[in-house]
Amino acid sequence: MRERDEVMRESDEVMKESNEVMRESDEVMRESDEVMKESDEVMKESDEVMKENDEVMKENDEVMKENDEVMKENDEVMREHGMRRPLSGRFSLG
DSSP states (O other): OHHHHHHHHHHHHHHHHHHHHHHHHHHHHHHHHHHHHHHHHHHHHHHHHHHHHHHHHHHHHHHHHHHHHHHHHHHHHHHHTTOOOOTTSOOOOO
16 A cells, blocks of 8 residues: 555656657747747848838939939030030039
8 A cells, every 4th residue: 555655656757758848849949939920020021121112212313313324414414515424423513
């Protein structure tokens, strides 16, 4: 009878330890889920920023093309009036 009581106590102890390990495992799983959710949010934000960056770069390219066109038109008008662009890239009135 005594041996049976000892085995029962040991079994209860093992069950308690097992329950504690399960609780800790559940907590780690919850924390892991939170980290995954945060990581997903960061990835979504990063994707949005990259899309915005692409849009800005496209707009910048368009502005640069427009600027090139204006510069060509300016050069053409200056040539029509017998002027040339100086090496500095700027015209002087002087």
